[in-house]
Amino acid sequence: MRWHIYKIHTFDYVIEGIFKECEKTLPNEASGYLIGMFSIWNGKHFILIDNYIPVESHSTEYYGEMDITSIGEALRKFMKSFGDTKHLIIGWYHSHPGYGIFISDIDLRTQTTFFTQPFHVALVVDPINREYGFFKTSDNRKSILRASFAIWRKRV
Amino acid sequence: MSEEREPRVIEETYEVGVVETPPPSPPEYELLYSWPTPTRPPKPNRRSSIPIVIASIALVLSILSLSIIASPAIRQLFTGMSVISMTTTTVTKPFVIAVETTTLITTSTTISTKVTMSTVLITANIEKLELRFTPTKTGKSLTLNITLDEKPSDTITKENFKVNYWYSNDTMKTVEKKDINVTSENEEPQKYTLNATLPIDSVKVETCFLYGERSLCLIIYSE
Numbered sequence: 001m002r003w004h005i006y007k008i009h010t011f012d013y014v015i016e017g018i019f020k021e022c023e024k025t026l027p028n029e030a031s032g033y034l035i036g037m038f039s040i041w042n043g044k045h046f047i048l049i050d051n052y053i054p055v056e057s058h059s060t061e062y063y064g065e066m067d068i069t070s071i072g073e074a075l076r077k078f079m080k081s082f083g084d085t086k087h088l089i090i091g092w093y094h095s096h097p098g099y100g101i102f103i104s105d106i107d108l109r110t111q112t113t114f115f116t117q118p119f120h121v122a123l124v125v126d127p128i129n130r131e132y133g134f135f136k137t138s139d140n141r142k143s144i145l146r147a148s149f150a151i152w153r154k155r156v
Numbered sequence: 157m158s159e160e161r162e163p164r165v166i167e168e169t170y171e172v173g174v175v176e177t178p179p180p181s182p183p184e185y186e187l188l189y190s191w192p193t194p195t196r197p198p199k200p201n202r203r204s205s206i207p208i209v210i211a212s213i214a215l216v217l218s219i220l221s222l223s224i225i226a227s228p229a230i231r232q233l234f235t236g237m238s239v240i241s242m243t244t245t246t247v248t249k250p251f252v253i254a255v256e257t258t259t260l261i262t263t264s265t266t267i268s269t270k271v272t273m274s275t276v277l278i279t280a281n282i283e284k285l286e287l288r289f290t291p292t293k294t295g296k297s298l299t300l301n302i303t304l305d306e307k308p309s310d311t312i313t314k315e316n317f318k319v320n321y322w323y324s325n326d327t328m329k330t331v332e333k334k335d336i337n338v339t340s341e342n343e344e345p346q347k348y349t350l351n352a353t354l355p356i357d358s359v360k361v362e363t364c365f366l367y368g369e370r371s372l373c374l375i376i377y378s379e
Contacts, residue, residue, distance in 0.1 A: 003179045011180070012188055037175045046179055086175045117172070133191065138362070145362070150190040152180035
């Protein structure tokens, strides 16, 4: 398999967990951080997402703003659970309940303002239509593009 | 009055390290889903035996398909170019259009590459978008037709377009402005056509239409 054609690799439990978090807040939006590693293998970079941290937000159906206290709590959780040198906040996720997978102007501004590293990604989840997609800022930083991804499940 | 304290500035720095680790892969992990979804069917296991009945049906169907393609009327549909068409649906938010991506793949004997996937991301009032690849002697001619649902306040020129392409080794090149040709029809709705030529061995192309703070990018993977 040509694994390197996928820029993002993640696991079923991450996606399923995020969907559950997004369903909890319906009909309002939900958001949180994506946790993982900026990895390299055989000279090819990729992003490995192996966890997530939900962040409480003041949200409506069409708008969500992370609560500052919850951001602090999320960061403490991150330091406690992933306080190694490998794990990073790889990006963020938020939901679009019922209105599809795209990046709005506000989302674009959030991504280009707060998630400026080459490994930063955004995950948009529509818990009603059961759709999701990853996005990444383009090299010229003027637009945001769909990013290729692969979802893996550990064999038992 | 309490003694004023100097604020403590945290100046610790952490280096972001790239971790050398293999991606999940078989046999320890199984791939559940990927995007883009490979359109090529997986190679059949040579050891597995396909039932003769199914193989026979497939053979008959393939012969029938060839007969249909051989028909002059139908052949026109299959030769010449690959077309990706997309429909747009306006949503309530201003300047945000949800574009339904559909991948219409038409293979062609005259094109050495095949469009396997398309994606659109939008923040522009684009009513219609159509993209064509046409083979030429020197490469692949890319034509992008954009129809805006409003008359733009600024003149649309080649500066509003950017075309990047990639080779299989991930090397990215940008099509020079002199090699981009933009034409427009002075009518409502506003129609614009971009023409650019790509090398025949490019595997991915990103076409961006930049208009003010809005942009639309279309990515096509070829193989």
